Amino acid sequence: MKKIIIGSLLVLMSLTSFAETPEEKGLAIAVEGDKRGEGFGDSKVKLKMVLVDAKGRETSRDMRVKSMEGKAEGGDKSLMIFDTPKDQKGVAMLTFTHKTKSDDQWLFLPALKRVKKISSRNKSGPFVGSEFAFEDISSQEVEKYTYKYLRDELVDGMDCFVVESDPVDKYSGYTRRVGYIDKKEYRALKIEFYDRKNSLLKTLSNGDYQQYLGKYWYPSLSVMTNHQTGKATRLAYENYEFRVGLKAKEFTKNSLKRAK
Amino acid sequence: MKYIMKKSLLAGMVSFAAIPVIADVAIDGQIDYESTIFFNDSLNPNIDQNINNSISLDAEVYTEWADGSQSLTFKPFYRFDEMDEERTHGDIRELIWHQVADEYELKAGIGKVYWGVTEANHLVDIINQTDGVEGIDGEDKLGQPMVQLLLERDWGNLDLFVLPYHRERTFSGDSARLSSGQTYVDAIYESKNDEANVDVAVRYYSYIEDFEYAVSVFHGNSREAVLGADAVTGSILPYYPVISQLGIELQYLYEGWAWKFEGIHRDGVPENSIVIPSFGVVGAALLSTSLSLGEDESYFATTAGFEYTQVGIFESRVDLGWVVEYMYDSRQEKASIGAFEHDVLLATRWAANDNADSTLLVGAVIDYEYQDYSLSIEGNTRLMDGLSLEIEARVFAPDEGAPLYGFRDEDFIKLTLSYYL
Numbered sequence: 189m190k191k192i193i194i195g196s197l198l199v200l201m202s203l204t205s206f207a208e209t210p211e212e213k214g215l216a217i218a219v220e221g222d223k224r225g226e227g228f229g230d231s232k233v234k235l236k237m238v239l240v241d242a243k244g245r246e247t248s249r250d251m252r253v254k255s256m257e258g259k260a261e262g263g264d265k266s267l268m269i270f271d272t273p274k275d276q277k278g279v280a281m282l283t284f285t286h287k288t289k290s291d292d293q294w295l296f297l298p299a300l301k302r303v304k305k306i307s308s309r310n311k312s313g314p315f316v317g318s319e320f321a322f323e324d325i326s327s328q329e330v331e332k333y334t335y336k337y338l339r340d341e342l343v344d345g346m347d348c349f350v351v352e353s354d355p356v357d358k359y360s361g362y363t364r365r366v367g368y369i370d371k372k373e374y375r376a377l378k379i380e381f382y383d384r385k386n387s388l389l390k391t392l393s394n395g396d397y398q399q400y401l402g403k404y405w406y407p408s409l410s411v412m413t414n415h416q417t418g419k420a421t422r423l424a425y426e427n428y429e430f431r432v433g434l435k436a437k438e439f440t441k442n443s444l445k446r447a448k
Numbered sequence: 449m450k451y452i453m454k455k456s457l458l459a460g461m462v463s464f465a466a467i468p469v470i471a472d473v474a475i476d477g478q479i480d481y482e483s484t485i486f487f488n489d490s491l492n493p494n495i496d497q498n499i500n501n502s503i504s505l506d507a508e509v510y511t512e513w514a515d516g517s518q519s520l521t522f523k524p525f526y527r528f529d530e531m532d533e534e535r536t537h538g539d540i541r542e543l544i545w546h547q548v549a550d551e552y553e554l555k556a557g558i559g560k561v562y563w564g565v566t567e568a569n570h571l572v573d574i575i576n577q578t579d580g581v582e583g584i585d586g587e588d589k590l591g592q593p594m595v596q597l598l599l600e601r602d603w604g605n606l607d608l609f610v611l612p613y614h615r616e617r618t619f620s621g622d623s624a625r626l627s628s629g630q631t632y633v634d635a636i637y638e639s640k641n642d643e644a645n646v647d648v649a650v651r652y653y654s655y656i657e658d659f660e661y662a663v664s665v666f667h668g669n670s671r672e673a674v675l676g677a678d679a680v681t682g683s684i685l686p687y688y689p690v691i692s693q694l695g696i697e698l699q700y701l702y703e704g705w706a707w708k709f710e711g712i713h714r715d716g717v718p719e720n721s722i723v724i725p726s727f728g729v730v731g732a733a734l735l736s737t738s739l740s741l742g743e744d745e746s747y748f749a750t751t752a753g754f755e756y757t758q759v760g761i762f763e764s765r766v767d768l769g770w771v772v773e774y775m776y777d778s779r780q781e782k783a784s785i786g787a788f789e790h791d792v793l794l795a796t797r798w799a800a801n802d803n804a805d806s807t808l809l810v811g812a813v814i815d816y817e818y819q820d821y822s823l824s825i826e827g828n829t830r831l832m833d834g835l836s837l838e839i840e841a842r843v844f845a846p847d848e849g850a851p852l853y854g855f856r857d858e859d860f861i862k863l864t865l866s867y868y869l
Binding site for chain 1: 703
């Protein structure tokens with residue numbers, strides 16, 4: 189009897205897997221990828237951002253980011269503090285990511301001691317002059333996109349799922365993104381961004397992945413290349429630290445004023 | 449024995465001093481060179497310069513200890529101005545100790561606080577005195593002695609202030625452009641404690657999704673002086689009454705729109721345009737007997753409007769914002785000189801989103817009762833890391849009889865180079 193049940197269960201499972209639509213498979217890949225990132229608690233990282241213009245001239249920015257994982261329904265919270273350029277030193281940005289509604293974002297301007305709420309409408313705009321848009325640097329919640337599995341493909345010798353993700357928010361700057369996710373560790377090796385006219389706008393390449401806490405994979409270098417302007421932005425992540433014991437009160441609108 | 453005593457003494461000294469000594473001290477500095485070019489000769493025959501140069505130095509010394517839960521910030525400031533000896537001045541912008549505990553935050557020293565949401569003027573913002581010689585927009589502030597307790601709770605934030613000392617507003621000297629051409633004599637106060645009156649303030653602020661709000665109450669020496677004129681010498685005498693102010697700030701963000709409101713209700717301000725007869729007596733002595741103040745009155749003032757932002761206009765990286773704000777003061781023509789009693793701000797804000805973070809704000813303040821206006825352009829760009837350029841230009845087109853009529857030939861363009869150390 190038991191055998192029969194197991195047998196029919198197996199049949200059922202294989203049937204559902206056969207019947208899985210590209211949308212279901214795409215979502216399943218996104219959910220699995222998200223799951224593998226869960227449980228990091230909190231983190232600290234230093235960022236070096238290098239903006240490269242079409243003529244190859246470089247300008248750089250240094251930032252520090254503290255993040256705190258959201259619990260249950262709440263999304264992640266992050267605090268970014270600018271160290272350079274020198275005139276921007278002390279500028280800080282607080283972001284509350286939400287799974288379904290728009291993110292909340294506040295900016296602290298130290299010269300005026302003013303905290304300004306930023307409209308979520310600007311998500312498609314460039315982040316501090318770089319090729320990253322605000323929406324590219326915010327925490328990637330599963331619910332913000334709809335998915336479609338496209339095909340399998342090799343990237344740098346790694347077997348990858350190629351999954352399309354379409355932003356739910358109408359103010360996104362993209363019609364779709366195409367991600368290349370390695371089957372073994374569910375790391376996004378490459379993401380292509382298509383603009384509102386559906387032509388290829390940018391490619392993000394994530395390289396030099398490192399594993400932290402024996403579990404979590406993070407890239408050490410992300411390069412965003414704009415194919416339409418020839419500009420690029422390199423983002424190097426240095427000194428990742430996890431579970432450093434950050435507290436919720438370090439991620440409030442009030443705490444922005446003392447961010448150092 | 450001697451040795452041991454020495455050692456324990458040393459240990460005691462070390463443990464006492466250890467906290468600030470071990471901590472890293474971060475020092476930053478900024479030097480500004482500023483040149484202002486006036487398009488016309490001054491109406492004041494005593495002023496013959498059309499170009500004014502000035503240099504200022506800002507520094508910040510910061511240290512923290514006890515795992516970052518306590519810190520000390522010191523921000524001195526000094527400016528040298530070629531024409532205006534009043535503008536050649538120094539100030540401690542901040543010298544403040546800050547403790548962050550689990551249930552509260554405490555600050556003590558000289559600090560700076562900003563309240564408000566609107567762009568055209570800053571009605572609610574009352575903690576710090578305006579450093580009036582620094583700029584015409586009133587956005588530069590003097591350091592304010594304070595003790596501040598901050599409570600952050602589920603029901604919102606509550607900031608409590610005790611302000612034990614009043615700073616007098618700085619005014620341009622009689623040899624400066626953009627001045628009244630008058631000298632200012634020492635201020636007098638309604639409070640018997642003069643500048644040592646202990647002012648108090650409370651502000652509650654919170655938000656619900658995209659709606660942010662704040663309510664504040666202030667009682668003490670007004671930051672804005674009532675200006676009296678000496679009938680004989682023409683000198684201006686600032687008089688600081690004791691006032692009570694209720695302030696409200698609201699902001700609602702919806703898609704590209706930011707709707708903003710600031711309102712104040714003030715009590716205890718005597719009616720303006722007091723004339724002080726001069727009998728050749730020292731100001732204060734005379735005034736204690738014969739200062740003729742109007743009746744104390746209460747009034748309200750509001751600034752309300754919106755900013756609408758278009759992201760990436762014409763498929764470029766440029767963001768364009770439209771700012772419209774309406775300003776009202778219930779005193780109308782009796783309002784103080786700096787007040788906007790029936791004015792509208794129309795402005796556009798451009799953000800290039802380039803490597804140099806270039807921005808441009810072009811605006812007009814139109815007084816629809818006096819039928820006059822002033823134009824302003826404020827731009828900012830980075831020339832290289834550590835060197836920025838700011839441009840400010842203003843054109844005044846006041847109507848005869850309007851408060852700004854004296855500024856009709858004071859149109860200027862100001863270039864500021866900022867070097868960050």
